[in-house]
Amino acid sequence: MKTTLLHIALLLLIGLSSKAQMQPFALQDVKVTGGPFKNAQDVDLKYILALNPNKLLAPYLIDAGLPEKAPRYGNWESSGLDGHIGGHYLSALAMMYASTGNAETKKRLDYMVDQLAQCQAKNGNGYVGGIPQGKVFWERIHKGDIDGSSFGLNNTWVPLYNIHKLFAGLRDAYEYAGNQQAKQVLIGLGDWFVELIKPLSDEQIQQVLRTEHGGINETFADLYILTKDQKYLETAQRISHRAILDPLIDKQDKLTGLHANTQIPKVIGFEKIATLTGKSDWSDAAQYFWQNVSQTRSVAFGGNSVREHFNPTTDFSQLLRSNQGPETCNSFNMLRLSKALFLDKNDVSYLDFYERTMYNHILSSQHPEKGGFVYFTPIRPNHYRVYSQPETSMWCCVGSGIENHTKYGELIYSHSANDLFVNLFIPSTVNWADKKLKLTQQTQFPYQNQSELIIETSRPQELSLNIRYPKWAENLEVLVNGKAQPVTGKPASYVAVNRKWKSGDKVTVRFKTTTRLEQLPDGSNWAAFVNGPIVLAAKTSTADLTGLFADDSRMGHETKGKLYPITNAYALVGDPATYLNRLKPAGNLQFGLDSLMLQPFYEVHDARYQMYFPTFTQAAYDEQKAKLKQQEADVLALEAITVDKVNCGEQQPEVDHQYKGEKSESGYDDEQFWRRTRSYITYQLQNKNRTGKYIIIRALEDIKPETMSFLINEKPAEILSSEGKTIRLRANDNEVITVKIMAQSGTNTARINQIRLLTR
Template structure:
């Protein structure tokens, strides 16, 4: 997704000579008044209130040895990631309370903080957490007993990622809702963690950081901001993952194959540490990361990754084919990074990406009526998304989803010492308390290309109202009390209206927009229709929407409906001049294209859709059609015979299949395959639905040496049907659950396994 960021900011009548001059308004100061974002906020509020605080607190009470007030939730909250939603819930309560003033939110927040303080007091050492067998786990780490991989640390599911959610929730409870007890619990938890890692060498800490750990470095930067105690800033730097930071410092993109959402929070930490310590090179590294992800690795709606990992910048074909498109958590964190960089650099280029992602990914990931959050947003033509439910779904994207729709007011406006900036066209009111100025923004954007801003103040004041001039606006007009103002459109940054404002002054902004095609960053012929900042898509059908509203299964966040052939998807046939010429306006932001209706993607729910279209000349289309049909038929045939599969080395598929292992490594090879090997053992659990699976196919990247392996199925020696070069076929019995365990004989290195597939 291209936004063409300029790193030197030139404003009309406005300049920035130093850091920290661009300031946000608090969520309490900005209130949404109408439109799709206000609706999303209201729907999220209902989802938040549908959750039971005592169920979310249960993992913390279990670990503290306190009696339960309610049983914990199921799904991810009772299968290894126990307690992580509780941390997100604190953040959501705090931000939604700040945004709405709803008293029940404050009541629940204060209650949860008091209960967490009780757990902390019971533990007696500052620790509080919901991680299963947490005290034993942390004691092993304290002693330097560390066996880590990308998501498993001592066979515990991302424990630092888990506890980071609590750190962040406590911070937000204090910063957004003013809960002083949250500050005390946070500092106690931070001091415990510093004592925990004190015996570890820098190399051991970096070994711990191989496992996904969220923004744990940002947490300690926040503690430094709260206390001004340098030990926290030193810890933040110590907890910064060098294997990611070092290439970024050298302006090297080494991201392909990495688990995307593991990396983004680390970079938010790099940027925060930079602003607090003056490490300009760390901030440069954060900018470089943002640049490559937003410009080279993101699709039209702002999301990135396929099957949770960064795909090659030169090949997005796997994303086009996959039912696991960009993950919502990625965009949640990319918006946090964009906000941090915008406030630091005062560059509205960051807002261009922020706005695109806010409208087209974040807004689209919540059902606008029934509620429920989306994990994966596929760009595969004729596919669909799955929505969470409060009692069944405890995924990471539920946690970030609770937060996403509570903070839409965070960057609609910003300010410098004296001047006001209007960044987004969202109906809202602003209370600029320091200047005793109120602003009311009335707009139906993006359905109407106009916004009216009314200034309310007690006495006339001289200051500038700076209107962002978006790059997507073909031209922009500004009127003050009905009188046109001179607008220089060359900079495409901000237009400053500087005057002594009177009570009741009205400022009107009008702009024109058009529809264009935006191609995938890999230069392929797949393109999406974008009107202004809004990505358009078409509903294609409502058939085979299996699992549309998720059950409580481990993989309930994934679609279960059939994959429709890509070669049957709609394509654009003609020339670049004619691809958009057949689009005819129907109504506000709806367009007719032959038999399809294009509309904002965020409006499409409970349906299959097409967002990306292949573009062909007629000759190229005729030549390619037969070839594509055969390739797609082969791929669908493999899919049809598959009962269950695990992609080795990929984080979420391994988690979903209860990966366990020791002395194991994982990676991503130059041909685009994830892999895992071991010098001890690895195991996975497959589900044999309807007992239809009859054999297991194990695929490797290296030649197989039978003498180096022992393979067990459900703890018994496997019956090997065949073993040829790079594939092993095993016979399976009629068991509902099948555990495959591969043991390395005498500590010898196994081949790199990339897929284990249970087939009919």
């Protein structure tokens, strides 16, 4: 396929605007030819081929009642999110095939689609999915039996999020690889879903949408583009989450405390629906969300969130302390939103964030030699990251990870009807078939601030070559065949070179970058060194990298190594005007900083690192260090005696601890998460080596034992003390301890914030 089918259909449906409409090139038309992105693509291909399609298909075959060809994978693929990686795998195979032409990826893709078609035929109603007991679950929803929370719908782990991955995978199999069978399976699945929700009221649908559901509204917009059947566009609007959309339309920031990656795909859907319906307020809402997240909630490398949730814009301290920094899935989806807005608005400023995030978060999220994907990227000083392995790790960030490195060619170039745009400085080629023109880009950026663009054309032809003038560039020079051209543009715009081009014409682009300090968005005294778009960091230690390559445990994606005191972090102390002068250039974007060596963050692997540096005057440093030292000592002392803990109301910790409950709700108040119930809630704590002796339950208001009861492994718990917002229970010596909290007389319990299992 020589073009992107869905995008062409979209342009036909909405028509071209009066100004030149920005269009992407198909992945088939752009080849990445060298540098770190080509390496990342090659390493990702090996990881993709190390996965077993039959294992990924197993959940679908099981649910359809067909024999398995291999046992399913473990980890998240056999603990409730069964089948979600299979959907991502379809997308990754399709885009890798489009980007590289690798025959094995196409063979696997066609095989998997055929197997899914067989599952769909066996089910007989258009449905295909890997969700455990899926038929029973969906029948309950069809009948309006709905009990949902942020991640659990009828005590099933994010089922709509799960099936959205299959919708997207089938769409990509058709869009990028031309698989016609995928289109038919996709339409059948879409028709089943339309019938599934037909009996539900709008209120019931919005109740369902309280649970994470990915970008399922976007995929129904895609179905409309493919078929022009109005029912899909109506469904896309009906399954758009109004609790998120309405405040965004009103330009109200109500994001703090929300699970970050739950929201971003919804907004991608809002933007696509807007382009199809002319709902400008929906598109404005998407722009407001993008501006809010990218400019006030993102750290230097483009990522956002702490423990998967949006932190307050005025306080990034939790992010600095936590070992669960920005989640890679968030940036995966923020890039998709940035791309959509760039193409819709023809606004080059979206590319500044896109480029920053792609270089510093996405590129750094895969091990450059061994492969493996990162879930959390902490900014806590002297901490590290964990990498997945093909046989053990089935996290969401593995699913998005195998996609991330297949599509680096998607926005290096773009075009309008008559003009070519160079958006990113990456070694690559682009073939513009309609113009019979090929452009080759030769560059070693970011290690050298220059790029050469060489034209090949079947005939001399006049067009405008538009070169992005990045926001970070101190200046920009453009030469054509060695002759300097006038540069009238400014940063965050394009410089247009309009002439009759002939084969062999060479354009040289040169720019200057400097290193600068960027503070956290909250204005606190923490800052990162950034050169051009490249975030710099220093390796600080290779000690105690426990779990560097993940095992198959439920929390294998989280670091287990020691938390080093923040007070031990390297600090910039003294006159702020001298901070940058301390850097000693050492070549290849390396800079000495006393005993540290700064380098591009995407080069930092297999080590603890420091990306953010506290800045102080000498007097402030002495005062702050003493204060932080005591705070840090208290935190580390508590962690030292903690065997296991669950932060109630947060998605991943609750999933990891097998949350179950009825008549329960969660929320975020006073910068703390909570969960309460009018019936019961339960969690499983892991009592490693049976060292846990006591359970501490903490709430946001006073715990009144007469209104609540507590069970340990279904037996009444011994209450050792109850004081205000905290209650202390005696644990038993089981390896798995189930804590059950029950409400008395149907009244709400206190808002439970945290449960800890302690050694003393």
